[in-house]
Amino acid sequence: xxxxxxxxxxxxxxxxxxxxxxxxxxxxxxxxxxxxxxxxxxxxxxxxxxxxxxxxxxxxxxxxxxxxxxxxxxxxxxxxxxxxxxxxxxxxxxxxxxxxxxxxxxxxxxxxxxxxxxxxxxxxxxxxxxxxxxxxxxxxxxxxxxxxxxxxxxxxxxxxxxxxxxxxxxxxxxxxxxxxxxxxxxxxxxxxxxxxxxxxxxxxxxxxxxxxxxxxxxxxxxxxxxxxxxxxxxxxxxxxxxxxxxxxxxxxxxxxxxxxxxxxxxxxxxxxxxxxxxxxxxxxxxxxxxxxxxxxxxxxxxxxxxxxxxxxxxxxxxxxxxxxxxxxxxxxxxxxxxxxxxxxxxxxxxxxxxxxxxxxxxxxxxxxxxxxxxxxxxxxxxxxxxxxxxxxxxxxxxxxxxxxxxxxx
Numbered sequence: 001x002x003x004x005x006x007x008x009x010x011x012x013x014x015x016x017x018x019x020x021x022x023x024x025x026x027x028x029x030x031x032x033x034x035x036x037x038x039x040x041x042x043x044x045x046x047x048x049x050x051x052x053x054x055x056x057x058x059x060x061x062x063x064x065x066x067x068x069x070x071x072x073x074x075x076x077x078x079x080x081x082x083x084x085x086x087x088x089x090x091x092x093x094x095x096x097x098x099x100x101x102x103x104x105x106x107x108x109x110x111x112x113x114x115x116x117x118x119x120x121x122x123x124x125x126x127x128x129x130x131x132x133x134x135x136x137x138x139x140x141x142x143x144x145x146x147x148x149x150x151x152x153x154x155x156x157x158x159x160x161x162x163x164x165x166x167x168x169x170x171x172x173x174x175x176x177x178x179x180x181x182x183x184x185x186x187x188x189x190x191x192x193x194x195x196x197x198x199x200x201x202x203x204x205x206x207x208x209x210x211x212x213x214x215x216x217x218x219x220x221x222x223x224x225x226x227x228x229x230x231x232x233x234x235x236x237x238x239x240x241x242x243x244x245x246x247x248x249x250x251x252x253x254x255x256x257x258x259x260x261x262x263x264x265x266x267x268x269x270x271x272x273x274x275x276x277x278x279x280x281x282x283x284x285x286x287x288x289x290x291x292x293x294x295x296x297x298x299x300x301x302x303x304x305x306x307x308x309x310x311x312x313x314x315x316x317x318x319x320x321x322x323x324x325x326x327x328x329x330x331x332x333x334x335x336x337x338x339x340x341x342x343x344x345x346x347x348x349x350x351x352x353x354x355x356x357x358x359x360x361x362x363x364x365x366x367x368x369x370x371x372x373x374x375x376x377x378x379x380x381x382x383x384x385x386x387x388x389x390x391x392x393x394x395x396x397x398x399x400x401x402x403x404x405x406x407x408x409x
Contacts, residue, residue: 008052015045015077021084025091025104044080047073060194066161074359079115086111122320122362127166129355130367131173133374134341136310136348141377142289144252150291151179151208152371154314155354157219158199159190162356166368167202170355173370174206180249181210185314185352186217186261186295188232193224196231204235210247212237213256216273217295217315218263219358225264225273240293242276244283255284257308259294275299281306297337297351304347311349312373313337318353318366329366339366 023037030036047069050061061070087104094103151174158167174182189195206212214237220228229239238245240258247256259280264273277299284290290309294300297313304311318339319330331338342349350373353366 008048011048012045015041015080018080018084021087022080022108025087025101025108028101029105044073044076060192063160066159066190071360075119078360079112082115083108083111118364119362122360122364125363125365125367126357126361127163128363128367129166129169129173130369131177131372132369133372134350135374135376136350137376137378138289138309138348139346139378140289141375142252142254143377144248144250145254145289145375146377148181148249148375149177149179150181150183150312150373150375151177152183152185152312152350152352152373153203153355154185154295154312154352154371155187155217155317155356155358156184156199156203157187157190157354157356157358158202159192159195160198162190162198162202164202166356170368170370171203171206177370177372179208179372181247181256182206182208182212183293183312184212184214184237185293185312186215187219187314187354187358188214188217189220189223189228190358191219191223193227193231195223196228200231200235207236210249213258213293214239215258215293215295216241216261216264218261221261221263221273241273242279244280244290244292254289254291257281257284257290257292259292259299259303261295262298277302277306281308297349298335300337300342300347300349301344304344308347310373310375311347312352312371313349314352314354316351316353317358318351320354320357320363320366322353322365324365 019037019041023034023041027033027037032039050059050065050069051073086107090107091100091104093107094100097103153170153174156170188199212235214232216225216229229241232239240256242258242260244255244257246253248254257280259277260273260275262275264275275294280292281290281303284307286307290307292303292308292311294303294311294313296315297311300308300311300313316329316331316335316338319332322329322339327340329339337349337351339351339353341351350371352371353369355368355370357363357368
């Protein structure tokens, strides 16, 4: 627990600095002054104690706790950072005119209005479920795999607080797609092992001819991987961790593999779930077609080197804030492969934006998605090596390369 106390101490120092900025500007104009500011600060900071208790397994937060205590906490942390930064900018802009404090307060008020509007917009976005068809073409796809449909769900983050209506819409979308295979690419639960119970109530009835297959995400590891894994297996789902299994459709064999998650390497008790890419692909024959489930797209370059054909990932949520037309998201600031589809040589990666949200109900430009992947063989015969393509959307190369022209799809 010393590390948790260190995290808490760091959080309190950071939070205190932000409150000093915001409080210093607002205390002179709010009733009660600093007493009001300190009371509000304590009210919005106290949930960290419950969050840390939950991480230690000592408590299982109810839906009420997560909606009315945890959620305001996360909203407050995001807003506080934005308000503090805006306040400082306002003060600096107003100083040359002798109106630093007034400009700082005005900037905070303006940012507060923007955050309120964005919060409403983002909340509405979390309820707009998208069913996205993704047609993927490979030059040497076996005829037996032609037209095979794979439904991908990712980053469900299910807990007792998750909208049952939203989960029901997801389940119905999966059934309507009539998939050959259903895959869940990590973060099935929302930080607590018992979240597998509402997960099962929502999706336990899903079925497909080739089965339902899941892999670990970082939040599944944080929740306690072994109980989460056992809970998913009780639903009849196959759970893959650094292994590959052969499957067959219409007489054509392919290999389905699943990696561990990098979060497993940071939790000694969960080390079996740390990614081992060599082990993941060891059983896959060199000339076999392979589909790999890897929660974290950072694993993709290593999988490409080991021969993975199609990799399905999640994890990034596309930052829950994206500008799709520009191919940009908040996650793009931190990751080479942050959103949508990529190609490297003969390999394809798709990064699902998540089928739910985490933390706060906020999604702008990165709507919750059920992805329906359909495999196609290429009818094109040319003297040069045929390239895989994704139809109906742009397929981008690795971020260091140019986008693949749609005309080549």
